[in-house]
Amino acid sequence: MATLLKNREILLVIAIIALVFLIALRFPGFVAPANLARVYNDTSILIILALGQMAVILTRCIDLSMAANLALSGMVAAMVNAAFPGIPIPLVILVVVALGAALGSINGLLVWKLDIPPIVVTLGTLTIYRGTIFLLSKGAWINAHQMSDAFKALPRAPLIGFPVLSWLSVLAIAAVYILMTRTPVGRAFFAVGGNPHAAVYTGIDVGRTRFLAYCLSGGLAGLSGYLWVSRYAVAYVDIAAGFELDIIAACVIGGISIAGGIGSVGGAVLGSLFLGVIKNALPVINISPFAQLAISGTVIIIAVAVNARTEKRKGRVILKKAEAV
Amino acid sequence: MAETHLSPRIIPDRLQSRGSRALKSWESLLLVVAILIFAINSFASPYFLDPWNLSDATFNFTEKALIAFAMALVIISGEIDLSVASIIALSSTAMGLAVTMGADTPKLVVVGLGTGLLCGAVNGLLITGLGLPSIVVTIGTMSLFRGLSFIILGDQAYTGYPASFAYFGQGYVWWVFSFEFALFVFFAVVYSVLLHKTNFGRAVYAIGNNQTAALFSGVRVGRVKFILFLLTGLMAGIASVCLTSRLGSTRPSIALGVELEVVTMVVLGGVSILGGSGTIPGVVLAAFIMGMVTFGFGLLNVPGIVMSIFIGVLLISVIALPILWSRARRRRAH
Numbered sequence: 274m275a276t277l278l279k280n281r282e283i284l285l286v287i288a289i290i291a292l293v294f295l296i297a298l299r300f301p302g303f304v305a306p307a308n309l310a311r312v313y314n315d316t317s318i319l320i321i322l323a324l325g326q327m328a329v330i331l332t333r334c335i336d337l338s339m340a341a342n343l344a345l346s347g348m349v350a351a352m353v354n355a356a357f358p359g360i361p362i363p364l365v366i367l368v369v370v371a372l373g374a375a376l377g378s379i380n381g382l383l384v385w386k387l388d389i390p391p392i393v394v395t396l397g398t399l400t401i402y403r404g405t406i407f408l409l410s411k412g413a414w415i416n417a418h419q420m421s422d423a424f425k426a427l428p429r430a431p432l433i434g435f436p437v438l439s440w441l442s443v444l445a446i447a448a449v450y451i452l453m454t455r456t457p458v459g460r461a462f463f464a465v466g467g468n469p470h471a472a473v474y475t476g477i478d479v480g481r482t483r484f485l486a487y488c489l490s491g492g493l494a495g496l497s498g499y500l501w502v503s504r505y506a507v508a509y510v511d512i513a514a515g516f517e518l519d520i521i522a523a524c525v526i527g528g529i530s531i532a533g534g535i536g537s538v539g540g541a542v543l544g545s546l547f548l549g550v551i552k553n554a555l556p557v558i559n560i561s562p563f564a565q566l567a568i569s570g571t572v573i574i575i576a577v578a579v580n581a582r583t584e585k586r587k588g589r590v591i592l593k594k595a596e597a598v
Numbered sequence: 599m600a601e602t603h604l605s606p607r608i609i610p611d612r613l614q615s616r617g618s619r620a621l622k623s624w625e626s627l628l629l630v631v632a633i634l635i636f637a638i639n640s641f642a643s644p645y646f647l648d649p650w651n652l653s654d655a656t657f658n659f660t661e662k663a664l665i666a667f668a669m670a671l672v673i674i675s676g677e678i679d680l681s682v683a684s685i686i687a688l689s690s691t692a693m694g695l696a697v698t699m700g701a702d703t704p705k706l707v708v709v710g711l712g713t714g715l716l717c718g719a720v721n722g723l724l725i726t727g728l729g730l731p732s733i734v735v736t737i738g739t740m741s742l743f744r745g746l747s748f749i750i751l752g753d754q755a756y757t758g759y760p761a762s763f764a765y766f767g768q769g770y771v772w773w774v775f776s777f778e779f780a781l782f783v784f785f786a787v788v789y790s791v792l793l794h795k796t797n798f799g800r801a802v803y804a805i806g807n808n809q810t811a812a813l814f815s816g817v818r819v820g821r822v823k824f825i826l827f828l829l830t831g832l833m834a835g836i837a838s839v840c841l842t843s844r845l846g847s848t849r850p851s852i853a854l855g856v857e858l859e860v861v862t863m864v865v866l867g868g869v870s871i872l873g874g875s876g877t878i879p880g881v882v883l884a885a886f887i888m889g890m891v892t893f894g895f896g897l898l899n900v901p902g903i904v905m906s907i908f909i910g911v912l913l914i915s916v917i918a919l920p921i922l923w924s925r926a927r928r929r930r931a932h
Contacts, residue, residue, distance in 0.1 A: 335733070383914065383918070387917075387918045387921050387922070388921060389914065389917050389921070390871050390917075392678070392733060393861075393865065393871050393913060393914065393917055394914060396858055396861065396910075396913065397910040397911070397913040397914040398914070399858075399910070400855070400858060400906045400907060400909060400910035401907050401910040401911060403903070403906070404904060404906050404907030404910065405907065407901070407903040407904065408904070408907075412903075510903070515741075518737060518740070521734075521737060522738075522741075525734060531731055531734045561749065563745075563748040563749055563752050563753075563850075564745070564748075564749050565745070566742075566744060566745030566748055567741070567742055567745025567746050567748070567749055568745070569741050569745070570738050570739060570740070570741030570743070570744075570745050571738075571742055573734065573737065573738035573741065573742075574724060574730075574738040574739065574742065577730050577734045577735065578724070578728055578730060581728065581729060581730055
């Protein structure tokens with residue numbers, strides 16, 4: 274039992290169930306299966322993004338540009354659709370995933386080839402990508418009537434009882450899970466984050482691994498760009514502004530160590546669901562949506578404090594560490 | 599995250615003379631760039647070389663530079679504070695709240711600076727007290743502080759600041775020299791002395807270069823870092839007083855994205871993002887350069903978001919260029 278409680282995933286499952294239970298005490302409608310499915314569907318995009326961010330954080334990097342990448346890819350998807358409604362949607366999706374991956378690879382190249390700290394790179398590309406949306410769209414919105422019906426219908430089309438959006442996130446979870454646990458690249462993500470020097474000696478190219486992590490996060494941000502724009506049926510410069518913080522919050526809550534090397538797909542998914550439940554519960558329990566930003570901030574700080582506690586290495590202290598002061 | 603340097607540090611055989619080192623320094627390069635931009639601007643627009651226009655141009659950077667001085671020390675010590683823009687928002691909201699309760703100008707300033715200090719103390723406690731990484735903590739407090747002003751203000755705005763409060767952002771000390779510019783000069787001197795002439799400044803460099811070594815040589819690492827975050831909070835509070843007074847209103851979205859410009863200013867000023875090196879005169883020059891470039895763009899009617907692209911490119915290239923340059927030099931040396 275004690276070891277079970279130390280497991281982050283199980284702790285999170287308990288926390289989420291407790292949270293849902295508390296809300297259900299006053300609002301039984303919240304736990305209706307249909308509503309829970311809606312909450313999951315609403316969290317799908319966050320889950321997809323958190324999976325990408327997880328890979329990047331595992332390699333001791335960070336991607337602050339994901340939301341801007343999402344917005345730029347989404348804008349391109351919407352513009353392509355508005356200009357050429359005939360192009361089949363799967364092709365549009367393929368294009369935005371490739372575009373997102375290309376934008377992510379810019380981050381990756383700067384980190385890999387020029388050794389620039391990831392936070393500076395992605396803080397810079399964050400503004401560059403947002404600005405590019407303005408240059409592309411001239412500040413104009415692309416509204417629902419400019420998008421084709423097929424473009425808007427795909428995420429909400431039902432498939433075996435659930436919307437395609439939910440299925441896509443399940444697919445992403447499965448794909449990233451296999452990538453993380455069954456492939457050399459997945460192992461390399463952990464190895465690079467756990468100890469970059471040791472990773473070099475085991476024959477892993479640290480820079481290249483980080484580059485691949487950024488490509489993955491970029492590709493997933495591109496996919497989310499299409500999903501976001503088609504789901505809300507609008508594209509403009511500021512969509513998903515500030516969402517990068519939610520993505521990082523989801524990862525930190527999910528027990529992914531910001532120092533790299535520690536984390537799991539389950540953690541990222543559950544961290545996202547935790548935030549998703551809170552976000553969907555706020556209007557139900559009558560708290561102003563303006564409170565959401567402060568709540569995410571508080572949850573990030575609490576989660577990182579908890580992480581630091583559980584990550585403390587056990588064993589004999591030979592040399593006092595400077596960080597302990 | 600700061601340990602990507604796997605190559606050994608190269609120690610030169612012979613030290614350079616003071617003069618040639620000064621000539622080759624980042625600061626002298628910045629000075630040349632600043633003079634160039636000044637010259638280009640005065641050719642590009644006939645309105646540039648007017649004392650009042652130049653005075654207006656200083657408002658583009660004074661508030662951000664005030665924070666950049668403290669941020670430079672934080673970054674030299676190997677940490678970062680991304681919450682400064684949110685501190686401005688929260689402190690401005692607190693002042694707005696104080697106005698509705700009937701506070702006069704001196705009380706408003708106390709509230710503004712006090713909120714900044716308090717926010718800085720929260721950051722400092724979380725980072726030094728609990729030993730958490732500053733980047734995540736300040737990403738968290740960045741949403742927490744701004745989130746609090748959203749909770750207080752929602753979609754409303756505070757206006758109705760007393761007339762005497764306008765002095766901090768709109769007043770002039772003498773002729774074209776604004777109060778903000780005077781503050782900028784004052785704090786440039788204060789921080790130069792603090793960083794370059796005091797034990798505290800030496801400690802900041804020592805921590806940034808090797809925290810463990812600094813600890814073992816008797817530097818109180820935790821206390822120095824706490825003071826640095828406190829100072830950053832205070833400077834954000836001062837900037838908030840100036841900005842709120844200049845705009846005459848408070849919205850929760852005030853100063854959105856300013857943290858990026860402050861970090862860019864510090865890095866452009868030659869402060870290493872990995873910590874351990876940098877100077878205040880460099881940051882002062884960087885502030886002038888960024889201020890004049892945005893002013894020049896403004897005269898050419900470039901929209902704000904395009905300027906932000908420029909700042910993003912600037913941020914990445916000022917870090918990339920020295921790396922590329924030293925790499926090219928090493929290749930030539932081999």
